[in-house]
Structure formats: structure tokens, C-alpha cells
Amino acid sequence: MMRKTALAAALCGALGMLPVQAATMVDGAAIADETRGDNWLSYGRTYSEQRYSPLNQISADNAAGLKLDWFLDLNAHKSLLATPLVIDGVMYFTGSYSVVMAVDLKTRKTLWTFDPKVIEAAGDRLRVMWDTNRGVAYWKNKVYVATADGRLIAIDAKTGTEVWSTMTINPDKAYFVNGAPRAFKDKIIIGNGGTEWGALRGYVTAYDAETGKQAWRFWTVPGNPAYGFEDKAMEMAAKTWNGKWWEHGGGGTVWNGLTYDPEFNRIYIGTGNGSPWNQRLRSPGGGDNLFLCSIVALDADTGEYQWHYQTVPGETWDYNSNMDMVLADLTIDQKPVKALMHAPKNGFFYVIDRATGKLVSAEKLLPGVNWATHVDMKTGRPVEAEGARYEDGEELINPSAFGVHNWHAMSYNPGTGLTYIPVMDVPALFSDKGFTPGKWRSPEFQFDPGVDLLRDDMPLTIDASALMAWDPVKQKKVWEVKQPGVWNPGTLTTAGNLVFQGRADGVLLAYQADTGDKLWEFPTGVGLSAPPITYTVDGKQYLSILTGWGGAGTSMAGSITAQHGWAYRLHPRRLLTFSLDGRASLPPAPPPMQAKAIVKDDFQVDAMLAEQGSKLFLKNCVTCHGGGAVAGGYAPDLRASPIPLYLDGLREVTVKGVRVNAGMPRFQELTDADLVAIQHYIRRQANKTVEAKATP
């Protein structure tokens, strides 16, 4: 890169022209370069996934003076949670339904929009997926997006036109994709998710960046042994399963964590929970169930298994290991360690020696975590607490299926030596009442993880989350800032001794990285779910973030996320850009608004019908309309909607599918009797809310 730029400058000089910055060749060397801060070339900025920028024009000394520089309205979108990429003054990002946009950061104009028409392509898959997408990959001259309906598409970065498209999933199964692909060695890799809606078996696939042809695929859990095993790793893994697990898929989908390691020529994949969650249904008699909830190291050229570390043997709580894996050189006990850092849902922070795959250390991030007491350093295994497997009825377990840490990216600052993690302290009741091993069948395009949950609203817990600065060497908290709500987004850290993070209540903040002192805040007018990024244009440092409220927490978590009042589609979605001398301001936005549940006095709730309706709601509606029918903002709050009051209206929307284009799926199989039961459930929940408010 240096050489090319110098040559270009020399040529320009000889020809008497102004020097022009040579275009960046986005390849392995460029993405691995930690020292260049002008661009943001990959999801976690560089291959290390540190989300650490070496830029320091904006620093702890002046961050208090950050101002809005410009903004772009994106109201056609709903959930905006992607990490944008920046290449030579052009920003590429995904919005709702995997739409990709390219924006010129100098003219601040949209260069192109690529719409993969996801709703049309999705069909019934619309029931199991959200509109969310975490971002694109870039390699040489193409942008790569993985669409919710399962395609991987290569787009010409200049023109925004499709170069190739390939289907990455079996269209008959409930897989969907919302992760960001990664690019390395002329390959693009992507996984998928969806285990709560079907009998799914996890895998990742690497494709040729130029042609879209499959290079390799690695399955994360074994299939039916009768058909033979794909590789030795699957043969080994099969020994850790029981019963006819393959009939339930097994799970282990890779819906997020992907880290390429140029030093060892490896891909680390973070694998998912079981399908179903409940191990007694999935693998009766137990077993570790490899490679669920694991970090698996694969040869980047062939996809061959190299080592694994399992964070939750025999998982049964949806404690997946899909969270990002961050690479860094640490010094631990005076010895250099090629570290992989990982804070999965289960509430522990892991340091793994990635040369060998051996555990270096693991400690609880939060004292409230109660499913395991500690990780035994001799065996590398968690020591589970008594009763944690909810075998004798209902148990209050921490964390809930939302995890202590979810996909919201953590960052690592080599200057402070700290990781910055959004954490949640939310327990949940787990119960397998009514689920009989051998009798239970995996769902097909319906929500059923084999555990009884989310039938009712989640309790509102105050101070249930925090931004935590964690020392990975000492395995200790250094500072912590309490946060509102629970679904707080990912972090960015910089050489300016700064940490940036948005919050669920819509405020974007800057903290001093070594102390946690708050330096700056900016209310954006809508709940934040995306992590900020930083880059330069013409040598000047900017900070950008997409504002939009999205992800499983915002759609399913009931009052915990509904408390912020980001009512469905009411608040503006935007791309915001800040600098030290910005002069823009936002137009006034509507204030947060709480849904007003409708109470219809002449509607007599039938308890039996409401109970029936609750089951139908859980299977078909909860993922978007919220636990306990309390909507967090992803879809309208049905307690406050007049439509469910009238059978005809409810039928139009659900059975006829008149709102499919707006993301409301069609449920052609629901009978009038089903709809009546759903009506009774919604009214029961509406009355409950109003009664709860009336009682002081």
C-alpha cells in the first residue's frame, strides 16, 4: 500500500499534477492493518475484531465538543443495527430487509441503493425472521450482503449492481441470515440462524469471492449417522450425542461470531445453542453435544477442524457462543499469549490461547450469574449449580436466554488493555412443564424452543444493564456505568482514550476509556441498536452511527424494552455523523410514546380461550409482537390496536396477508376459532396492563 501511494505521488509530481490518493485495494493485507485509521474495512474494523481505531484527533481532551456534522434520513427503514464500512470516502451499510446503500461522505449523497427484495423472496420465512442485518463485507471491488432469506449476493461497489447471487440455505427449512459475512483470501464466509423455529443443523459456508462457487462447508453438529459423517470432526462429535438428535436438527447455527486469524490462517466460528434448547428433548441422557456453544477453529483454506473449546457442554438454556471473538496479543503471568477473547451469553469472560485452543482463564462478568459456580481450570468445564437444568419444575436462572452479553459487539483497546462490554443482568424462569421427550416434535416455521417461556410479560428490572470495562488479563471489572433498559448496543474504542456507545434510550455517549468518566452525550430521538464507527474524510476524523431500534430484544422482551417508548415506526431513522466542528441540528422528534391498551367493557374474556390463544400467540406472534403481547417497537402493540377487536379485520391481516409488504407475515392456516382464541388472549393481556396500572 505504502509503495503504491509513494509511486503514485512520484508519478503525479513528474507529470506536474496534484497528488491523488491511490484507491485502497481492500485485500487481506489492508483488512489486517491495525495502524491505518482512515477506513473501516470489515465488521470489527480489522481482522482482530477489536473495534479499536488508532485515530486520536477526537480525544478525551476534546470529545465534550463533539457536534452533529450532518445526517441522512432513512425512514424507509426500521431496524438499523449494522456496522457500516468506509472505503476511501464512501460508506456502505445495510438497512431493513438487507437493503444495501452506498453514501458519498463528501457530497453526503446516496450513490446507490441495492434492494434484494427480501420480502418477496422470503415467502413463509417472513414468519421466522426480522428485518435486521448486521452489515456487509468488502473485498477488492465488491460488496457482499447476506440476505435474510438466505442468499449471499456480490454487488459491484461502483455501480451497485448484482454480480452474482447464491442460495446459502435449504429453502424448505426455517433458516434465516442476519449476520455480516467476512472476507479473506478471496473467499466470503457466512452462517445462519433460526433454531427456535425448526429442526435445524448448523453450518458455515465459504464461497469464492469472484464467482460465488462454494469453496467449503463445515457442519457444526453431526447429522444422522446412518448417512455417514462428512468429516472426522463429525464422527468425533456424534459420540457426544444421544437419542435421535438429528430429527431435531441439533442446532449449533453460526448466526454471528466469525473471526479470521491471518497469523494462524484460521477461521474461528462461534456456534449456537441446541435445537431445541431443552437438552432432555434433544439428546435424552445428556452428553456434551459437540459442537454446540463452542469456539471451533477451522483451516481457512479447507474448512478442516483444528480445535474447539466448548463454553456450555450439554447446553439447555439457549446459552450460545455466537458472540464476537476478539483477537489480541496479551501478556499474562509475564508470558505472551496469542489471545482470543470471548464473552458469550452464559456470563463468563473467556481468554483462550488460540495457538492451542486451551483455556487460559474464565471468570463471571456478573455476580448474579447462577447457572454455574465457576469454570474448573483443570478440566476447562463449567461447574453447574444444583437445579440449574430445571429438571424438577420451574427455576429462576441467570442469565435469561437474552444472555449477559448478546451480539452487541464488545471492543478492546490495546492502550488501556481493557475490553468494553454491554452487559445485562436479567434472570428468567425456565421450565419444561408439558414437554415430553419422545413426544415433542420440532416446529416448522413456528417458535418453539422446547422450553416454557415468554407466555407473559418480562418483569421490569431497574438498573439491569451496564457498560462494563473488563481487564482480560486480571479477569476483573475496572469500571462500570449503569444503563437504562437492557438491550444496549455495541461499543467502539479509540486511541483518543475514548469509548463510544449508544443506549436503548436513544442517547449516544462518549466515555473516557481508562476511567469511565462520561464526556459527552447526544439524544438521537430513537432507541439505538447499532455500534458507532470512526474514520477520516480528507484527513478529518468523523464518528457515525445508524439510529434505529432492532433485534430480538426489541421485539420479544416485552416491558423491559417497551419501557423506552419507541413505538412502532413513530421515531425517525437516520445515519448521523459527528465531528469537532459540526454545525447541524436535528429537527424535533416525537417524544417516546407508551402503548395505551384498549379496554373493551363489552368483551367478556373467556379464560380457556385466552389460554388457548396464548399458546397460538407464543408459536406464531411473540417474536415480533412481544412477550405477553407487550410490543417493544418492532411491530404494533396489539393490546392498543383496534384491529384484533374485530374478527374480520384480524382475518384480513393474518390470514389474507394484506400487510405482508410491511413485514406482517401471512398465516393462511389459522382458522376463525384460532383467531377468536388470539382475540381473547390479547384482551386478557390488555386488561391485565390496565389493571396493573390502576393498582398503586
Ligand code: HEC
Ligand atoms: C415477523 C414478524 C411478525 C409476526 C411473526 C407477526 N406479526 Fe403482526 N405485524 C408485524 C408487523 C411488522 C406489523 C405492522 C405492519 C404494518 O406496518 O402495517 C404487524 C401488524 C399486525 C396487525 C395490525 C396492527 C395494526 O394496528 O396495524 C395485527 C392485527 C397483527 N400484526 C397480528 C398478528 C398476529 C395475530 C400474529 C400471529 C398469528 C402476528 N401478527 C405475527 C409483524 C409480525
